[in-house]
Amino acid sequence: MTIVERLNRIKDSLPANVHLVAVSKFHSNDAIMEAYNAGQRVFGESRVQEVTKKYEDLPKDINWHFIGHLQTNKVKYIAPFITMVHSADSIKLIEELNLCAYKNNRTIDILIQIHIAEEDTKSGFSYSEAESLFKENILSKYPFIKVKGLMGMATYTDNDEQVKKEFAGLSAFFNKIKDTYYRENPDFIELSMGMSDDYLMAVEKGSTMVRIGSKIFGERI
Numbered sequence: 001m002t003i004v005e006r007l008n009r010i011k012d013s014l015p016a017n018v019h020l021v022a023v024s025k026f027h028s029n030d031a032i033m034e035a036y037n038a039g040q041r042v043f044g045e046s047r048v049q050e051v052t053k054k055y056e057d058l059p060k061d062i063n064w065h066f067i068g069h070l071q072t073n074k075v076k077y078i079a080p081f082i083t084m085v086h087s088a089d090s091i092k093l094i095e096e097l098n099l100c101a102y103k104n105n106r107t108i109d110i111l112i113q114i115h116i117a118e119e120d121t122k123s124g125f126s127y128s129e130a131e132s133l134f135k136e137n138i139l140s141k142y143p144f145i146k147v148k149g150l151m152g153m154a155t156y157t158d159n160d161e162q163v164k165k166e167f168a169g170l171s172a173f174f175n176k177i178k179d180t181y182y183r184e185n186p187d188f189i190e191l192s193m194g195m196s197d198d199y200l201m202a203v204e205k206g207s208t209m210v211r212i213g214s215k216i217f218g219e220r221i
């Protein structure tokens with residue numbers, strides 16, 4: 001199957017309200033342009049140097065989403081153009097995103113990353129840390145970032161019940177935060193969860209944004 005066939009097959013499997021981030025990390029500009037020419041405009045990347053180069057080389061109406069762990073000292077390179085950062089996983093990073101957005105005279109959309117997996121290698125706030133961010137209204141100190149919702153990555157396992165449980169937990173937390181702290185604020189709408197191997201379970205549990213790489217572009221080279 002071609003990239004376009006795989007892309008269309010995934011789009012057909014998604015409900016209309018679920019956005020698709022085509023994760024193009026480690027894939028070539030040619031591969032990205034195949035998806036672009038089929039209408040895809042949202043691409044996900046996880047390395048600063050790579051996304052910066054691709055931004056320079058590729059059409060300017062692409063919306064670049066940063067999905068990997070982001071080092072504070074590298075925010076300045078992507079702040080001029082990045083559409084959304086899914087991986088806001090510390091206050092220090094949020095502070096820097098706010099400062100760099102201000103310096104670039106723009107606001108940057110972010111998702112608060114929640115640690116829902118068993119592995120310690122995955123980053124993110126714990127549920128209780130995240131709850132206090134919202135409860136103590138800490139995010140309002142950063143006017144140049146807009147908090148659009150939450151992101152999470154499930155444990156890498158073939159135990160589907162565990163994955164579903166982690167997604168269901170994040171989805172319940174998302175709804176609680178939305179109902180408690182964002183009732184008057186329509187910005188908090190996105191729940192980014194689901195990758196190539198688990199996106200159908202994520203959608204079943206309420207994902208609004210899936211991040212899919214290998215199922216579109218093939219295995220990373």
Ligand SMILES: *Cc1c(COP(=O)(O)O)cnc(C)c1O
Pocket residue numbers: 023025046067068153194195196197211212213214215
């Ligand atoms: C690489 C990556 C994805 C996409 O993974 P696939 O299994 O190739 O779909 C999604 N989210 C994050 C955070 C990633 O780093």
